[in-house]
């Protein structure tokens with residue numbers, strides 16, 4: 001595996017949180033990730049799942065993937081339909097901007113209290129995706145750190161990844177390398193995807209984040225993560241949102257939004 005490319009380092013969180021226990025905070029400091037079982041309730045999970053159905057219905061009417069002015073609704077033909085006509089959701093990129101259901105769930109106090117424990121009292125929305133790995137061959141995501149995509153920002157940022165369908169070994173749950181957030185930013189290149197050199201992965205300890213619907217995985221923007229192809233017949237829908245602690249100047253904002261959710265001040269774009 002490549003060596004770190006910069007001196008970017010992880011900022012340890014205080015062990016006195018509003019919501020998370022000192023044990024959970026210490027686990028996050030040590031491992032760079034944390035799983036919160038049953039974090040979203042059944043109604044919230046169903047409300048997010050229904051965004052997939054409405055996106056597929058709109059795309060079917062429009063004849064495929066579409067852009068609504070702010071948000072990309074990215075579709076693919078389902079392999080399970082031999083006629084190749086049935087569309088399935090691949091991704092809604094920027095789902096937070098377009099869908100009030102998503103916005104309400106991920107900016108409610110119960111969620112922001114947890115994020116505050118990890119990144120402090122100023123919380124900005126950065127980016128979001130409703131990500132579907134369809135059954136029977138949904139593709140893998142190679143090993144990467146999210147910070148590589150937006151390395152001009154503060155590395156205190158965190159991602160929340162909530163299972164909407166069950167996430168399992170067979171359908172390509174997220175995998176993380178515990179402690180990898182302490183390595184700084186590792187070199188990424190455009191190979192199969194934007195990713196690290198995977199040569200050393202065989203020697204790493206890998207944790208497979210198998211999760212039930214509603215369980216949340218939170219990880220540092222420096223934590224190495226990946227997911228395997230979906231070899232099961234079941235889809236794997238995940239709700240993703242990235243939270244930032246500091247607005248980035250327009251010139252350094254390579255990617256993402258600077259919408260304040262708690263504390264903070266709106267940044268002129």
Ligand SMILES: O=C(O)CCC(=O)C(=O)O
Nearest residue numbers: 131141146225226227238
């Ligand atoms: O949901 C997945 O399988 C991968 C998502 C991911 O790694 C990312 O968006 O950075």
